[in-house]
Amino acid sequence: MTAERAHLAVIGAGPAGLAAALAAAGRGVRVTLIDSAARAGGQFYRQPTAGLRARRPRALHHGWRTWERLSRALALQMEAGTITHLTDHHVWLVDRSGTAHLPTGTGGFVVHALRGRLQEEPGTVRADAVLLATGGYEKVLPFPGWTLPGVVTAGGAQAMLKGTLVVPGRRAVVAGTGPLLLPVATGLAAAxxxxxxxxxxxxxxxxxxxxxxLAAEPGKAAEGAGYAARLLRNRVPLRMRHAVVEAHGxxxxxxxTVAALDADGHVRPGTERRIPCDTLAVGHGMLPHTDLADALGCRVEGVRVHVDEEQRTDVPGVWAAGETTGVGGAALSLAEGHxxxxxxxxxxxxxxxxxxxxSAATRSRTRLRAFSAALDAVYAPPARWAERVTDDTxxxxxxxxxxxxxxxxxxxLxxxxxRTVKLLSRAGMGWCQGRMCEPAVAGLAGCEQTPARRLLARPVPLGVLAAAGEPTDD
Incomplete structure (x- = not known):
């Protein structure tokens, strides 16, 4: 089989997926780029809905020039017919069809998706190889009052602002831990x-x-300093080694109510302070999406997909890049995708x-992985958070x-x-299949969080499952 005839399915059109699709297409591979959003870019490059006719979307973004370069290259490849971009496609399973005959001796793959915003119409894509660039999702740890209307995830607040030009409220507290809090706070203030x-x-x-x-990446240090300067300009109080201990309403x-934490993560008595607000944007970092990799039988270490120096998983014909191999930001995702x-x-x-x-991407990947490992250590959630969660939360x-x-x-009991907690309590058996609550359940139970083996990456109508045995290409 020649490269001109080979077909790659890239799942996810964020930084990693875009970089991989462009690199492969530039070497003659036919690429189908599959994404659940209406436009390419992922969360990092999320664009306002076209109908809003935003005049200055770059004002909401960091690294806009990189996005413009990626966007132009994608448009050129689509015009040339080397990349097909399928939007509003929600992938729920990838299986091995065994019908392709690659030089590596692997079989082909069938990507199953639900098409459209209602996610009701089935669609499939056959490919010789698959790249998983499915990104990550937010980790939110519970506290009393966290289910009140007005409490949103930090990434959710950012998505509202970037995608719909809507703010979640008039007076906000941004809380938790992680580098995402900085762009969320400055973005809300600017809006x-x-x-x-x-x-x-x-x-x-x-x-x-x-x-x-941290100093080994001076560009990242300068980015952080820029956010700090914007916080000062907007007079946003910064409370380090503090946490929200309760939401009221x-x-x-x-x-x-926020309070200071001691070196062991305990609340320091007498430091509690009540802050009026109508919005709380809270997050405690990110977790990789590993569902599709799990279903394919890929090796998962901890909560991330294991890959080699070429970004190959241990399943022949399957590659992975970006946050699914470990959360490290857009620049690392671009390097891994390339x-x-x-x-x-x-x-x-x-x-x-x-x-x-x-070679350049490999050097960048090495530096950025070391940088992200340092950030992971700095932004670890407070050790005693579970002790502040009341039984009725x-x-x-x-x-x-x-x-x-x-x-x-x-x-x-x-x-x-x-898994046993889930069977005995039903925690994690709902619509999200534990994606939101699993870190909290593990923390409260004193268990290590391990990837849940889910056959399907999202809920699927029974009629779609019944018809899945006879796929037809998109």
Whole structure:
């Protein structure tokens, strides 16, 4: 099989997926780029809905020039017919068809998706190889009052602003931990929201302990300094080593209580302060999407997909890049996608990749992985967060399971892992299949969080499953 005839399915049109699709298409591979959104870009390059006719969308973005370059290249490849971009396609399964005959000896793949915004119409794509660039999702740890209307995830607040030009409220507190809080707070402030406080649980001394690793990426340091300057200009109070311990309100949020944390993560008595607000944007980092990789049988280490130096998984014909292999930001995702795209193009020809095609991206990947590892250590959630979750706090919103029920499953019924807690309490059995509550359930149960083996990556109508045995190409 020649590279001109080979067909690659890229799942996810964020930075990693775009970089891989462009690199592979540039080497003669026919690419189908599959994404659940209406426009390419992922969360990082999320664009306002076309009907809003935003005059200055670049004002909402960091790295706009990179996006313009990617967008132009994608348009040219689509015009040339080398890339087909399928929007509003929600992939729920990838299986091996065994019908292709690649030089590597692998079979082909069938990508199953639900098309359209209602996710009701089935569609399939056949491919010789697959790249998983499915990104990540937010980690949110519960606290009393977190289910009140007005409490949103930090990424959700950012998505509202970028995608719909809508702000979630008039007076906001941004809280939790992680580098995402900075662009969310500055973005809301620039949009006219009064940001009453940026509440970060990380200890400032943790930055000093890892100053060498952080300083190795001066561009990132300059980016952080830029966010800090904008916080000062907008007079946003920054409360380091603090956490939201409770959200207040009857019908909706009207205030939060924040408190200082000691070195062990305990609340320091007497430091509690109530801050009136109508919005709380909260997040505690990101977790990789591994559902499709799990279903394919790819090796998952901890919560991330394992890949080699070429971004190959241990399943022949399957590559992975971006947040699914470990959350590290857009620049790292672009480097990994570039490496994966060149590897795929070579392997589909039965050749070894030319190291010169990816040398710069490889060096960038090495530096950025070290940088992201340092950030992970700095922005670890506070150690004692579970102790502040009261028994009547809902943990699993889909099934309305409280923290007390989870604790009872462990203390009274002897559950020793997340799966057993799920069976005994129904935590994680709802619509989201535990994606939102699994970190919290694991923390409350004192268990290590491990990837849940889900056969399907999203809920699927029974009629679609019944017809899945006879796929037809999109």
């Amino acid at each position: 006219g929201v009064e940001v009453a406080a940026l509440v970060e649980s990380a200890d400032p001394r943790a930055f000093l302990r890892r100053a060498g690793a 009857e019908e909706r949020l009207d205030a939060v 490496i994966a795209g060149h590897s795929i193009a070579a392997r589909l020809r039965g050749a070894e990749p030319d190291p010169r095609d990816r 809902v943990v699993c919103r889909c099934e309305e399971v409280t923290a007390g029920t989870v604790r009872a499953a462990v203390d009274e 002897g559950a020793g892992d997340v």
